[in-house]
Amino acid sequence: MFRALLITGLLAVSTPALAQMNPDAPKHGSAHMGDHAGHDHKANPHMGHDMGEIESALKLSDQPELAAALAAGGEPVVAKVLGAVCDFCAKAMNKTFGKRDDVAAVYVDLDAKTLNLVMKPGATMSDKALRKAVKKSGYKVDTIARGTGTLTQADMLTP
Amino acid sequence: MLRIALITAALFAFTSDAFARPVSYTGGWTLIEDTDRQSTSALVHYSPSQEYSVGLKADWDRNSDILFTGVQGTWLAKRWFGEEHQANLYFWGAAGLAEGIDSNKGGDEVGTQIGVMADWETRQLFVSYRASARDYGSLDKSAMQAARVGFAPYAGDTGELHTWFMLEVDNRPDADEPIGVTPLLRLFYGSALFEAGWSLTDDQPLLNFQYRF
Numbered sequence A: 001m002f003r004a005l006l007i008t009g010l011l012a013v014s015t016p017a018l019a020q021m022n023p024d025a026p027k028h029g030s031a032h033m034g035d036h037a038g039h040d041h042k043a044n045p046h047m048g049h050d051m052g053e054i055e056s057a058l059k060l061s062d063q064p065e066l067a068a069a070l071a072a073g074g075e076p077v078v079a080k081v082l083g084a085v086c087d088f089c090a091k092a093m094n095k096t097f098g099k100r101d102d103v104a105a106v107y108v109d110l111d112a113k114t115l116n117l118v119m120k121p122g123a124t125m126s127d128k129a130l131r132k133a134v135k136k137s138g139y140k141v142d143t144i145a146r147g148t149g150t151l152t153q154a155d156m157l158t159p
Numbered sequence B: 001m002l003r004i005a006l007i008t009a010a011l012f013a014f015t016s017d018a019f020a021r022p023v024s025y026t027g028g029w030t031l032i033e034d035t036d037r038q039s040t041s042a043l044v045h046y047s048p049s050q051e052y053s054v055g056l057k058a059d060w061d062r063n064s065d066i067l068f069t070g071v072q073g074t075w076l077a078k079r080w081f082g083e084e085h086q087a088n089l090y091f092w093g094a095a096g097l098a099e100g101i102d103s104n105k106g107g108d109e110v111g112t113q114i115g116v117m118a119d120w121e122t123r124q125l126f127v128s129y130r131a132s133a134r135d136y137g138s139l140d141k142s143a144m145q146a147a148r149v150g151f152a153p154y155a156g157d158t159g160e161l162h163t164w165f166m167l168e169v170d171n172r173p174d175a176d177e178p179i180g181v182t183p184l185l186r187l188f189y190g191s192a193l194f195e196a197g198w199s200l201t202d203d204q205p206l207l208n209f210q211y212r213f
Helices: A002-014 A064-071 A087-098 A127-137 A153-157 B002-013
Strands: A076-082 A103-109 A114-119 A140-146 B028-035 B039-049 B052-061 B066-081 B086-100 B108-121 B125-135 B141-151 B162-171 B179-189 B192-198 B205-212
Touching: A064 A103, A064 A114, A076 A127, A087 A103, A087 A114, A087 A127, A087 B179, A087 B205, A127 A140, B039 B066, B066 B108, B162 B192
Parallel strands: none
Antiparallel strands: A076 A114, A076 A140, A103 A114, B028 B039, B028 B205, B039 B052, B052 B066, B066 B086, B086 B108, B108 B125, B125 B141, B141 B162, B162 B179, B179 B192, B192 B205
16 A cells, blocks of 8 residues: 555656646746845846836735835835635745734735735845745745835825 | 543544645644544644644544544645646655544554645645555554545635535545545635535535644
8 A cells, every 4th residue: 555655646746737837937026126235136137226117017915004014114025926826825924924023014915926015114125035935934936026116006195 | 432522522623624735834833623434533733844744643533443643744745836826745644553442442553644645726726636544553454545626616815715615536445335425615714724515425524624823
């Protein structure tokens, strides 16, 4: 039976439906905004970018706790996350980021497939640190966007 | 009889689901209870990393009157990520004490269990497979396998109630009815997962619960 289980496991690994799921390497920087020390700029075409000049495809979710933290002066960070399909995924990232001292608000948007953070005023988080924390949650970051480009018109009108 | 009642109460108090994710985020605790047509089990586990968990397990085989208690380790061997999906491959093993209870006077034996689980899911489709074997010495040596398919009529967003309709087919070669068919309903809300089903094969309930801290 043990041999049968081993064979079953190997078959599962080699199943084409599973094998083709391995995604491409992370596509970093396409929506990256903001000018912060410690970011991973390897593939970022926007190094030295100006805040607010480049519109991001990733938008901060419309959530009261995010808006409140934004109003307090925190930097918005939005990360596209791979593999987030259920509330357990959201819970994992909420827990991981919720206990960090540098994060003022966190929200995982399953519809948008994004992790939404607003940092505490003056705090920043490098791409490397963000990717590592998402990995500890059990998931993977695709792209990261920061700054005013992640804000909707409604966000910017919020006092 | 009182002992059985206490064990039952304890098992139902600690709810979990073998088909949900048996490894949590780094530092996460999870309570799991599974009840199927043959047994009721409980697992409390902690995940030191996102790749494995360790926990305490109790497994009551109601058909054979065997109670297993021990420690379980689960390894997330591989997780495949996609924009719309996630797939996982887990291996697990448990070791502890197996004892004959109630009508089973077989005594105590060192018991071991091993298993493999694989799943693929989107927000509205779910497929999984699991197989396990146990060696309880003179008490029992057996194996089982099960597969499940499911769909969600809508894609629930964060914090909403997620509803799934699923069908599980299991194969237990040593059982009176080797093939079991169990339709079930899965409800997912926040940190809690609840499943309720009914075995069409031998009129036994399926009741699973999981809570992630």
